[in-house]
Amino acid sequence: MSAAPECNSALESSLLEARDRFVAKHPRSCELHNQARTVMPGGNTRSVLYYQPFPIAMEKGEGSTLWDIDGHEFVNLCGEYTAGLFGHSEMRIRGAVQQAMTLGLNLAAVGRAEFELAKLICARVPSIELVRFTNSGTEANLMALTAARVHTGRDMILAFRGGYHGGVLLFTLQGPSPVTVPFPFVLADYNDPGAATAVMEQNRERIAAVIVEPMLGSGGCIPAEIGFLKALRKATREVGALLIFDEVMTSRMSDGGLQKRVGIMPDLTTLGKYMAGGMNFGAFGGRADVMALFDGRLPHAGTFNNNVLSMAAGRVALGEIFTQAVAEELYERGERLRASLNDRLMKLGVAMHFSGVGSLATAHYRAPMIRCPYTPTAREDGLRELFFLDMLQAGFYLARRGMIALSLPVQQSDLDRFVDAVGQFANIRQRLLGRVDAAA
Numbered sequence: 001m002s003a004a005p006e007c008n009s010a011l012e013s014s015l016l017e018a019r020d021r022f023v024a025k026h027p028r029s030c031e032l033h034n035q036a037r038t039v040m041p042g043g044n045t046r047s048v049l050y051y052q053p054f055p056i057a058m059e060k061g062e063g064s065t066l067w068d069i070d071g072h073e074f075v076n077l078c079g080e081y082t083a084g085l086f087g088h089s090e091m092r093i094r095g096a097v098q099q100a101m102t103l104g105l106n107l108a109a110v111g112r113a114e115f116e117l118a119k120l121i122c123a124r125v126p127s128i129e130l131v132r133f134t135n136s137g138t139e140a141n142l143m144a145l146t147a148a149r150v151h152t153g154r155d156m157i158l159a160f161r162g163g164y165h166g167g168v169l170l171f172t173l174q175g176p177s178p179v180t181v182p183f184p185f186v187l188a189d190y191n192d193p194g195a196a197t198a199v200m201e202q203n204r205e206r207i208a209a210v211i212v213e214p215m216l217g218s219g220g221c222i223p224a225e226i227g228f229l230k231a232l233r234k235a236t237r238e239v240g241a242l243l244i245f246d247e248v249m250t251s252r253m254s255d256g257g258l259q260k261r262v263g264i265m266p267d268l269t270t271l272g273k274y275m276a277g278g279m280n281f282g283a284f285g286g287r288a289d290v291m292a293l294f295d296g297r298l299p300h301a302g303t304f305n306n307n308v309l310s311m312a313a314g315r316v317a318l319g320e321i322f323t324q325a326v327a328e329e330l331y332e333r334g335e336r337l338r339a340s341l342n343d344r345l346m347k348l349g350v351a352m353h354f355s356g357v358g359s360l361a362t363a364h365y366r367a368p369m370i371r372c373p374y375t376p377t378a379r380e381d382g383l384r385e386l387f388f389l390d391m392l393q394a395g396f397y398l399a400r401r402g403m404i405a406l407s408l409p410v411q412q413s414d415l416d417r418f419v420d421a422v423g424q425f426a427n428i429r430q431r432l433l434g435r436v437d438a439a440a
Helices: 005-025 027-036 091-102 112-124 137-152 193-202 226-239 257-262 288-294 308-321 324-348 378-393 412-428
Strands: 058-062 065-068 073-076 130-134 156-160 185-188 207-212 242-246 268-272 282-286 353-357 360-364 403-405
Touching (some): 005 378, 112 308, 137 282, 156 193, 185 193, 324 353, 360 378
Parallel strands (some): 156 185, 242 268
Antiparallel strands (some): 058 065
C-alpha cells in the first residue's frame, strides 16, 4: 500500500528542512566538494561516500571520534564500513607501522611478518589450511573464484541477488551490475535454499562455485539462515562445486569468523577490511588441495600483496589486539545494542527496525524479520536520508544507507546516547514512519 499523499508531502518537507540545516552547518565541506568536482567525476573516488546534497569532509579522527573540516564532532558508528574495527588511533598498530617504516617502506621481498600473519589466519579460521594475501576483499574474491574455476574445470558461478563481493562483483536484484566482471554468473534469491539447489542441479555440469556472504553486508545486514547455508554446503558437495564464504565483513563475528560461530565450513574463505588494522588488505584461503594451485600452476601477482605496512599492522591487530575474548565481547555488545534499538522502536510501534548480526546492523523502514534484500520504495529511501541527516545533527556518523559497524573504542555511553537519539527520531517522525501493522 502506498503512503498517503499528505504523508509524502510531510516527508518531502522534512527532508528539505533537514537538507537546508545540513548545508548551513557544512559550508567548508560544500566548498571542497565543488572544488573536487573540477578534477574528479562526482567529486570523489569512492561512490559509497557520496550523498546529497554533498558529503561531509573529515579532518581527523581519534579513538571513535571524528571531526569534520567545519569543526563538528561525531561519534563514528560507520566504522569505515567494517574496516575501522580498531578506531582511528590504536597505539599498538601505529607503533607497528612506524617501526616497519623505519626498516624500509618497501623491500621487494618476502618477510617474517608475512609468514606470521598467514600463520595467525590459518590458526583462527576453521576452513583455511593455506592462505594468500591481496590488496582488498574485491581482489580476494576474484582470486577465489578463479581458483574454483580452475580446480573444478568448470566456468559458472552461482551468486545471490543483493550480494556484494567487491567493486567489480556487485549483484543487484535485477542482476549483475554493469561494472561486474563478465564471468558466467547465475543468480538465486538469498535465504531460498530450494531455488539455489534447483539452479545448481540445472547447471550441475558447469557450476564451479557458489559464493555467499553469511550475512549480506551492503545488502542490508540480513543474516543467512542456518538451513540455507547447510543446504548450500550439501548441494555443492553433491554437484562437485566449491562453496566460498565471503567473510570480508563477517569475519569479525568471532576469532574465526561467522563460519566458526555457525559451525559450517566452506571450501574457500575470503577476508579483508579490518584485518590489517586499517591498512589495505585482503586474503583468500581454504582447502590445501585447492590452494596448491598457487604453488606454481596459477600466477598470483600484486606489488602490494605483502606490503610491509599491512603485514606489520595485521600481525599486531590479530596477534595481540583482536583476541578470542575481545571478538566475543564485541559480538555480544552489538547484539545488546540491536536488541535495545529494536525494543525502543517496538514500544513506539513504528515501522522501523534494525537487522544484523553481532556488531553490524542496518536500519529498515518496514516490519521486522527481513529474509532477503529488496528495492526500497521512494518513501523508504526518503526515510533513510532523513534518518542519516537527523543522526548527523545529533552527532552520530553512520553510513548513508543506515548501516552501523561498531569499533572497539566506541564507549558504551555513546551507544546509550545513540539508542536515545534513535528513539527521539522515531518519536518525532512517527507520522512519517507509520505503524508497524500498517507497513506489514
